[in-house]
Amino acid sequence: MRHLLVPKYVEQIARNGSLRSAAEELGITASALNRRILGLEEELGVEIFERHPSGLRPNIAGEILLKHFRDQIADMERVKSSIADISGQRAGHINIATTREVVQYFLPALIKESLIDFPAVTFGVDLLERGEAELSLVDNTNDIAIVFEPLRIKELQPVYSGEQQMFVVMSDKHPLAKKETVRIYECLDYALLLPKRPEGIRRMLDIAAEKTDTTLIPVLESNSLDLLRLMSQDSDALSFCLAINLRPNLKEDNLVAVPLLTPGIAPGALIAGHLRGRTLPVAAARFLETVNKELATKFAVIV
Amino acid sequence: MRHLLVPKYVEQIARNGSLRSAAEELGITASALNRRILGLEEELGVEIFERHPSGLRPNIAGEILLKHFRDQIADMERVKSSIADISGQRAGHINIATTREVVQYFLPALIKESLIDFPAVTFGVDLLERGEAELSLVDNTNDIAIVFEPLRIKELQPVYSGEQQMFVVMSDKHPLAKKETVRIYECLDYALLLPKRPEGIRRMLDIAAEKTDTTLIPVLESNSLDLLRLMSQDSDALSFCLAINLRPNLKEDNLVAVPLLTPGIAPGALIAGHLRGRTLPVAAARFLETVNKELATKFAVIV
DNA sequence: CCCACGTGTTGCAAAAAACGCAACACCTAA
DNA sequence: TTAGGTGTTGCGTTTTTTGCAACACGTGGG
Numbered sequence: 084m085r086h087l088l089v090p091k092y093v094e095q096i097a098r099n100g101s102l103r104s105a106a107e108e109l110g111i112t113a114s115a116l117n118r119r120i121l122g123l124e125e126e127l128g129v130e131i132f133e134r135h136p137s138g139l140r141p142n143i144a145g146e147i148l149l150k151h152f153r154d155q156i157a158d159m160e161r162v163k164s165s166i167a168d169i170s171g172q173r174a175g176h177i178n179i180a181t182t183r184e185v186v187q188y189f190l191p192a193l194i195k196e197s198l199i200d201f202p203a204v205t206f207g208v209d210l211l212e213r214g215e216a217e218l219s220l221v222d223n224t225n226d227i228a229i230v231f232e233p234l235r236i237k238e239l240q241p242v243y244s245g246e247q248q249m250f251v252v253m254s255d256k257h258p259l260a261k262k263e264t265v266r267i268y269e270c271l272d273y274a275l276l277l278p279k280r281p282e283g284i285r286r287m288l289d290i291a292a293e294k295t296d297t298t299l300i301p302v303l304e305s306n307s308l309d310l311l312r313l314m315s316q317d318s319d320a321l322s323f324c325l326a327i328n329l330r331p332n333l334k335e336d337n338l339v340a341v342p343l344l345t346p347g348i349a350p351g352a353l354i355a356g357h358l359r360g361r362t363l364p365v366a367a368a369r370f371l372e373t374v375n376k377e378l379a380t381k382f383a384v385i386v
Numbered sequence: 387m388r389h390l391l392v393p394k395y396v397e398q399i400a401r402n403g404s405l406r407s408a409a410e411e412l413g414i415t416a417s418a419l420n421r422r423i424l425g426l427e428e429e430l431g432v433e434i435f436e437r438h439p440s441g442l443r444p445n446i447a448g449e450i451l452l453k454h455f456r457d458q459i460a461d462m463e464r465v466k467s468s469i470a471d472i473s474g475q476r477a478g479h480i481n482i483a484t485t486r487e488v489v490q491y492f493l494p495a496l497i498k499e500s501l502i503d504f505p506a507v508t509f510g511v512d513l514l515e516r517g518e519a520e521l522s523l524v525d526n527t528n529d530i531a532i533v534f535e536p537l538r539i540k541e542l543q544p545v546y547s548g549e550q551q552m553f554v555v556m557s558d559k560h561p562l563a564k565k566e567t568v569r570i571y572e573c574l575d576y577a578l579l580l581p582k583r584p585e586g587i588r589r590m591l592d593i594a595a596e597k598t599d600t601t602l603i604p605v606l607e608s609n610s611l612d613l614l615r616l617m618s619q620d621s622d623a624l625s626f627c628l629a630i631n632l633r634p635n636l637k638e639d640n641l642v643a644v645p646l647l648t649p650g651i652a653p654g655a656l657i658a659g660h661l662r663g664r665t666l667p668v669a670a671a672r673f674l675e676t677v678n679k680e681l682a683t684k685f686a687v688i689v
Numbered sequence: 690c691c692c693a694c695g696t697g698t699t700g701c702a703a704a705a706a707a708c709g710c711a712a713c714a715c716c717t718a719a
Numbered sequence: 720t721t722a723g724g725t726g727t728t729g730c731g732t733t734t735t736t737t738g739c740a741a742c743a744c745g746t747g748g749g
Binding site for chain 4: 404405406416417420421424437438439440441442
Binding site: 147 | 389426473
């Protein structure tokens with residue numbers, strides 16, 4: 084969109100913190116970019132960037148303008164999406180922010196399905212640390228967030244919200260493998276394979292352990308959930324997993340999943356939603372709705 | 387704002403219904419304007435105007451885009467206003483839509499006050515027919531509407547909402563002049579000076595008359611309320627007026643105003659507000675708030 | 690200390706975009 | 720048929736934007 088060049092330029096500078104690097108990403112020279120900014124500032128009669136030796140930083144006026152420009156860019160995307168929709172093209176691009184615990188099997192299946200039905204709709208998926216997913220909605224980097232136990236719910240408008248049962252994953256020859264359910268203290272006798280700290284599932288486990296006055300001491304910490312699960316194979320080590328992230332065919336790996344009971348502790352919530360107050364492009368809105376339906380049929384819904 | 391040229395162009399064309407007339411108002415040639423539109427349509431990959439021999443009309447895609455562009459222009463005004471506000475300038479322009487029944491003494495006083503306190507804030511006042519004031523908010527022609535008995539309240543977000551007592555205005559030698567209150571049937575014996583039909587106050591009078599199974603037959607209908615009031619002087623004719631529009635010093639004209647009782651009929655509501663869902667520029671928001679305070683202290687508030 | 694590297698800014702000439710003019714094609718109402 | 724309205728297009732000119740190179744300034748490391 085030609086007439087949104089200036090907003091895009093300003094956005095890029097704010098994102099990179101310097102003229103030159105922004106200019107490079109935009110495919111123009113720093114001088115051209117600089118003059119655009121100077122011209123804009125002259126039009127406004129106010130400076131919008133603080134000049135530091137290290138680069139440019141939006142001042143207060145710049146922050147206001149930046150917010151407006153970001154909204155403007157996002158709105159234009161929405162409009163283009165609407166227009167494409169009414170002309171029967173159903174095109175658009177959807178950026179999704181999520182965490183490792185969620186994506187593994189659930190998201191790829193839905194995206195594949197969408198790609199078949201609406202080939203013109205493209206996707207971007209950002210794997211972010213706990214808390215960052217919600218933040219990435221604010222500057223419109225991403226449209227949709229699907230997260231477990233979100234940190235900032237003020238900015239997040241949930242469309243789906245449901246509890247996620249935790250499971251203990253172990254070899255099918257494991258002493259605990261035949262049990263209907265497992266409790267946290269029963270796990271302490273075995274080697275533990277735990278996700279690294281910031282993850283929401285790790286936090287849930289820590290809380291559950293604290294409740295029974297124990298501490299979880301892992302033999303292996305990792306943020307690769309695949310690695311943890313595979314380590315369980317042919318060993319007595321235990322790994323943990325959310326319902327949404329259970330591998331469909333665990334048997335082939337000689338693994339079993341047993342529900343983890345955590346009495347007195349509320350199960351963690353999985354939330355899918357968008358930035359509060361924002362109207363999504365039709366493509367994104369539609370996809371979020373199918374995510375919601377899929378989650379609602381697979382898992383319970385809580386209000 | 388240089389980068390808002392295209393939105394402004396589209397808006398002007400939609401407003402005028404033709405390239406050439408829009409081009410003239412914009413101070414460019416039709417060919418230049420035409421190429422801008424063609425370029426925009428190429429960027430979008432969709433036509434946004436229907437070409438008729440009589441001119442251009444936005445199609446469905448165009449309507450969507452138009453709404454977005456209008457919002458964009460209005461938002462930019464708001465942003466500029468915010469920026470001016472934080473730099474201590476308190477500048478901006480406020481467009482007010484209202485009806486004859488309201489403005490007479492109330493609005494000018496407030497505007498004068500504002501002009502003294504914030505000289506950089508300028509005003510535009512549109513006197514419109516009943517119903518049109520609310521409509522003019524939709525395309526952001528006006529920022530604030532102050533209307534009596536609005537027709538479309540879906541679009542109108544009220545900030546102040548209060549009842550307006552009706553008064554009968556007559557010569558101070560009139561037989562009814564000494565009464566505390568007057569009822570509608572008591573007026574039927576005298577010549578009536580009534581506002582013309584579409585006005586809200588006329589509608590209130592018609593309803594009140596209907597309730598008592600009579601019809602009001604005016605000797606003079608006019609949409610100049612001043613004219614009506616002056617006709618009451620030195621005659622037995624009666625004119626009608628809202629509380630907000632009572633002349634401060636009626637005595638000097640040898641006139642008196644007696645409250646009109648309309649039992650069983652809800653008094654008409656005076657509403658001051660803005661377009662639902664829109665965030666006003668700071669200058670407009672501030673002015674609307676002073677309007678609200680002024681109305682709330684002078685007249686009752688209804689929720 | 691200075692040197693290398695990062696930053697934003699500016700002069701100038703070249704390239705690109707936008708513009709106005711005039712002509713054209715079309716429709717409609719007088 | 721004519722006169723006046725519409726949008727569109729080719730072309731030469733004007734305006735704007737750009738890239739290149741040089742400059743000025745601040746910072747961190749040898």
